[in-house]
Amino acid sequence: MLLKFTDMRGRDLNKVDLVKLNAMELLVRTGFEGFTMNKLAKECKISVATLYIYYKDKDDLILQIGMEEGKRMSDIMLENFDPEVSFEEGLRQQWKNRAKCMLENPVSARFLELLRSSSYQEQIFNCIAGNFKPTLGKFMHNAINRGEINPMSLDVYWSVAFAPLYNLIRFHNEKRSIAGQAFVLTDKVLWETFGLVLKALRK
Amino acid sequence: MLLKFTDMRGRDLNKVDLVKLNAMELLVRTGFEGFTMNKLAKECKISVATLYIYYKDKDDLILQIGMEEGKRMSDIMLENFDPEVSFEEGLRQQWKNRAKCMLENPVSARFLELLRSSSYQEQIFNCIAGNFKPTLGKFMHNAINRGEINPMSLDVYWSVAFAPLYNLIRFHNEKRSIAGQAFVLTDKVLWETFGLVLKALRK
DNA sequence: ATTATAAATGAATAAATATTCATTTATATT
DNA sequence: AATATAAATGAATATTTATTCATTTATAAT
Numbered sequence: 001m002l003l004k005f006t007d008m009r010g011r012d013l014n015k016v017d018l019v020k021l022n023a024m025e026l027l028v029r030t031g032f033e034g035f036t037m038n039k040l041a042k043e044c045k046i047s048v049a050t051l052y053i054y055y056k057d058k059d060d061l062i063l064q065i066g067m068e069e070g071k072r073m074s075d076i077m078l079e080n081f082d083p084e085v086s087f088e089e090g091l092r093q094q095w096k097n098r099a100k101c102m103l104e105n106p107v108s109a110r111f112l113e114l115l116r117s118s119s120y121q122e123q124i125f126n127c128i129a130g131n132f133k134p135t136l137g138k139f140m141h142n143a144i145n146r147g148e149i150n151p152m153s154l155d156v157y158w159s160v161a162f163a164p165l166y167n168l169i170r171f172h173n174e175k176r177s178i179a180g181q182a183f184v185l186t187d188k189v190l191w192e193t194f195g196l197v198l199k200a201l202r203k
Numbered sequence: 204m205l206l207k208f209t210d211m212r213g214r215d216l217n218k219v220d221l222v223k224l225n226a227m228e229l230l231v232r233t234g235f236e237g238f239t240m241n242k243l244a245k246e247c248k249i250s251v252a253t254l255y256i257y258y259k260d261k262d263d264l265i266l267q268i269g270m271e272e273g274k275r276m277s278d279i280m281l282e283n284f285d286p287e288v289s290f291e292e293g294l295r296q297q298w299k300n301r302a303k304c305m306l307e308n309p310v311s312a313r314f315l316e317l318l319r320s321s322s323y324q325e326q327i328f329n330c331i332a333g334n335f336k337p338t339l340g341k342f343m344h345n346a347i348n349r350g351e352i353n354p355m356s357l358d359v360y361w362s363v364a365f366a367p368l369y370n371l372i373r374f375h376n377e378k379r380s381i382a383g384q385a386f387v388l389t390d391k392v393l394w395e396t397f398g399l400v401l402k403a404l405r406k
Numbered sequence: 407a408t409t410a411t412a413a414a415t416g417a418a419t420a421a422a423t424a425t426t427c428a429t430t431t432a433t434a435t436t
Numbered sequence: 437a438a439t440a441t442a443a444a445t446g447a448a449t450a451t452t453t454a455t456t457c458a459t460t461t462a463t464a465a466t
Contacts, residue, residue, distance in 0.1 A: 007409080007410055007411060007412095007463075007464045007465045007466080008410085008411045008412045008413085008463080008464070009411065009412050009413050009414090009461085009462050009463045009464075010412090010413080010462090010463070010464080011412085011413065012413075012414085012462095015413095015414090030322060031235065031320075031321045031322040032234065032235035032236050032321070033235050033321065033322060034322065036452080036453055036454080037453070037454060037455080038452090038453065038454080039453095046414080046415085047414065047415045047416065047417095048415095048416095048454085048455080049414070049415060049416080049417095049455085049456075049457085050413080050414055050415070052454090052455065052456080053412090053413065053414075057454075057455075058453095058454070058455095113320055114320050116320070117234075117316055117317050117319070117320040118234045118235070118236065119233065119234040119236060119237065121377075125379065129381050132381070133381060133382070136381070137382075152395070153382070153386075153392070154380075154381045154382045155371065155374055155380050155381055155382065155386045156371070156392060156395070156396050156399075158370070158381050159366075159367040159368075159370040159371050159374075159396065160367045160396065160399050160400070160403075163362075163366035163367045163369070163370040164362040164363045164366045164367065165362075166366070167361070167362040167366040168358065168359070168362050171358055171362075174324075176328065177357075177358050178332050178335070178336055178339070178357045178358055178361050179336070179340075179356070179357045179358065183356075183358045189356070189359060192355070192359070193359050193362065193363065196359075196363050196403040196404065197363065197403060199402060199403050200363075200399040200400060200402050200403030201399065210433075210434045210435040210436080210439080210440055210441060210442095211433080211434070211440085211441045211442045211443085212431085212432050212433045212434075212441065212442050212443050212444090213432095213433070213434080213442090213443080214442085214443065215443075215444085218443095218444090239422080239423060239424080240423070240424060240425080241422090241423065241424080242423095249444080249445085250444065250445045250446065250447095251424085251425080251445095251446090252425085252426075252427085252444070252445060252446080252447095253443080253444055253445070255424090255425065255426080256442090256443065256444070260424075260425075261423095261424070261425095
């Protein structure tokens, strides 16, 4: 319970945000192996004790920031999306949103990937999936009912529609590649790949 | 350098293997957050000090086991694969191998996923990608030269051809799903999805 | 200006963890 | 059987890391 007294010193919101940004950055840079409260405080140039004013403990810190960021990112990805538009238009909009969002927020993108492979996975995943499911489910069922795509489960749909995109973005953000040199996701490559995925799903 | 003397006591190979299996299991079960040398020793019912006979330190342990397992798994995935066969036949064989391998070795599969999102990523990934690249590259270029698929980069090919499969296997192994109940990857779903991917890639 | 309140802190403590060490044990060779 | 060698160990030590605490500082209201 958080009692609000009239004359209290306010929490420094810039500092709260600083913690959030540095926490994501440190976790992405060093992995869970290298992430410690003392290091985080040092990165922020604040006292460790302050972290314990904002968060109950280390788990709480990671989980809260993860949930917040998961919500923020999935909200951005659903912006301007109308599940009633045609299949091709809708899928294109979703690719546009997701690519933009993850390329503009590479740290957040890698941070959420990291949480997906951790003991925090379950809670984060449920939160994000729950945010997507209604809109995404409605969109897919509209497309099936209109005869634009064949019936399939939401899991299969998600895997075919988005896993290739997420993989390309991951290669791009990690400057990695199956071949030698670093992979760069250009607009050209993005929309050519979109074409392939569209062909896979459309009747 | 490992000098071999004539009369030395041999290392207990069962014990070495026990360490490997328990290390993967513990890492998968508790994440990097929960993985400690003392816990690992306890799980194996051996002394911690023994771990330091087998491995230089914790990093070395994780990295060596990761490399070994990456090599072992990618070798299994390349079994019975001839890059000269037709595109459809080759891709089908690869899906068969990968699905079989990851469904039969769920712990290894999750272990390698975990490493992919860690500071060990670079070395492991290079090792695995290096193992796949020659055969996979040759296969893709054969398909392009024969006019079975359109030209594309190896990264795009990999993303469209395999990312959906890996995602379904991940959902399956983690008993997770976008919809409510746990997702189960049946043969039917596997080969229907294969059909979609084949349609995406084939001219 | 004074006061009340919570924010923020630096330094400490407590707990967990990696790593080492002095011995003991098993085994291959003589 | 005796011996030499490395394996294996249990109990420490050293280091790192999470968490707390006694004070100080800033701010909103009077």
